Amino acid sequence: MLRLLDVREQVEAWIDHLNQYNDITERDLRRLREGVYARGFARSLLGGNRARLGGHEFWLADLRELNGHEFPTVMAVDKRIRCARKVRVFVGHRFTPAVTRNLRHNLQIVLRPYGISPIYSDSDMPNGPVFETILERIRAADFSIFDDRETEVRPNVLIELGAAIGMRKPYFYFNYGNKRTVKINNRHEPITTASDLAGMLYLPYTSYRGLFVEFARRLPGFLVDRSIAQ
Template sequence: MSNNQSKQVFVAYAYGLYDKRDYRKVFSSLEKVFGVRFIFADEKITNMHILQKILSYIRSSDFSIFDISAWNPNVTLELGIALALSENWYICFNPSQTNLSEVPSDIRGIDRIQYISFADLEDKLTVLLDQRYPRSSRIGVDDYLAGLESDITDLLKREPGLGVVEVSDILGVHKRMAQVAVRQMLESGKLRSEGKTKGVKYFIAEPVVKLSTRRRLPRGA
């Protein structure tokens, strides 16, 4: 991580779309893990004073996250400001809450974070933060996670039976990031686990071999 990073991230989203406590709980959890501060503009843009405050937030942050779910006018304006300033930013959205036909074509093609639940959003933001602190690569979130899953697969082929802490230490990634990748690999059937709680170990899942159900005829039949 470069010394000039503030570890501050500006977040814009439609306040009427979600319960404030539920949505921001995602960010509070990540603040503790990564030591980053998320700031929100809690006021609608109704005058120049508020607009200047948002400008200040965007400029003083390492990057911004614009949740365009429901394509809210205030979020749209804030995203436009970031575009004009050429600052670092990312967009995310929940497709179940968004009419994509309303999103301008030049925005649709931009790499984005797509989520279907708050747990999914937290996992995707974990990947993003792991890239930014300390990494600075801005490859797609899905591509980054796929790369980490590939590294975990190679590692467990060489050293089966490792735990999450051992995986994170050997690969040099944040423990929270390793947890996200391992959980997704378990859910997709790529890994299997042995043990419980802190002592759980992970192994490459063996492919399921389907046995033929055809009866074998006796010789001479």
């Protein structure tokens, strides 16, 4: 069960991040350093309410871990950001029950507050060449998200990622760290990521909790930098 102290610590981690990027005022920082205000803020979240601080809205979201277990996590959305039109993101991932259910659940928690609609390669698939349809969806999307969990034997996601790079389309690359090993010269070696893919939008992870908090923190700046939102 989530404790008040846990909520306060998660809020403080968010505030530290916002402060690093000058995204919170000195006044709001001072308020959160006051014990009474900080406890009241955390208690409000723990009670199921949403709380505003500056331009951000905080709430507790039930993110899912890799194994499907839900865990309440403090999330925040920048309410100052506005998308002038409908924004679409292409999402490429391995189609296994464990990945599909949990990854898509978490994506909606982060994307929905900004009005971003995910498009998957298995969504309303028309008749015709599948890969051509995927390429068209990557091209039509404002940006893409690629998750490489469980792609060791079926690297379709990496092919889609390569296509996005070739089109010069912006993307997030979720790189799962605990991949299976392969046998090389009688030794089992972990499968590693090509260095030219480990760029600015590369998010390594071993748990969904860390991944989606980091994704939620980076998404607002990404949307503004790419002129997708303002």
